[in-house]
Amino acid sequence: xxxxxxxxxxxxxxxxxxxxxxxxxxxxxxxxxxxxxxxxxxxxxxxxxxxxxxxxxxxxxxxxxxxxxxxxxxxxxxxxxxxxxxxxxxxxxxxxxxxxxxxxxxxxxxxxxxxxxxxxxxxxxxxxxxxxxxxxxxxxxxxxxxxxxxxxxxxxxxxxxxxxxxxxxxxxxxxxxxxxxxxxxxxxxxxxxxxxxxxxxxxxxxxxxxxxxxxxxxxxx
Numbered sequence: 001x002x003x004x005x006x007x008x009x010x011x012x013x014x015x016x017x018x019x020x021x022x023x024x025x026x027x028x029x030x031x032x033x034x035x036x037x038x039x040x041x042x043x044x045x046x047x048x049x050x051x052x053x054x055x056x057x058x059x060x061x062x063x064x065x066x067x068x069x070x071x072x073x074x075x076x077x078x079x080x081x082x083x084x085x086x087x088x089x090x091x092x093x094x095x096x097x098x099x100x101x102x103x104x105x106x107x108x109x110x111x112x113x114x115x116x117x118x119x120x121x122x123x124x125x126x127x128x129x130x131x132x133x134x135x136x137x138x139x140x141x142x143x144x145x146x147x148x149x150x151x152x153x154x155x156x157x158x159x160x161x162x163x164x165x166x167x168x169x170x171x172x173x174x175x176x177x178x179x180x181x182x183x184x185x186x187x188x189x190x191x192x193x194x195x196x197x198x199x200x201x202x203x204x205x206x207x208x209x210x211x212x213x214x215x216x217x218x219x220x221x
Contacts, residue, residue, distance in 0.1 A: 004178070008208070013178070019147065020068065031111075055183075059212075070156070073107040076107070080137070151176045152177050158191075167199060
């Protein structure tokens with residue numbers, strides 16, 4: 001057991017029951033020309049967290065703890081993509097359209113895959129999810145139960161959408177959730193701050209927040 005000086009109060013980490021979930025660090029969201037960029041976003045904000053996220057992943061690998069990666073993507077025939085999701089907004093490219101890295105957010109295409117700097121190693125779980133939350137229409141819950149996991153550390157993008165949605169899903173299922181603040185990001189910095197403030201408010205109503213250095217140091221104890 002290790003104590004992390006987290007927000008809003010200390011988090012007691014039990015490595016034997018802890019896994020890292022890295023949310024949607026995909027080329028379509030993080031790299032120029034991908035879906036995030038077609039929405040008019042500055043993807044350099046998301047690229048900036050790659051080193052800290054890599055440090056966090058390395059800390060979990062060194063400790064021999066589970067690392068789980070997620071990818072938001074859809075079947076080639078879009079059967080798992082509601083029309084309202086595909087038609088929403090006014091992007092230059094929509095889900096399923098041909099893009100510079102293959103069809104946008106389609107499973108198996110280059111753009112839907114994880115950035116090379118954070119790529120899963122053999123034995124790590126990769127969850128393809130059709131929604132924002134990683135528990136919806138995926139085997140994530142069963143995988144965590146099989147591994148005896150009770151605590152989840154979160155990284156990835158975007159803070160206020162897929163990361164927050166998955167943390168809320170996890171909280172409702174009884175998991176203790178800790179967000180790595182410098183290994184998560186939004187296209188809108190104010191949204192990141194607001195999401196962290198909401199999740200840590202009222203006595204960690206959704207979860208705790210700490211830096212990558214604090215988390216990795218606790219893993220080394």
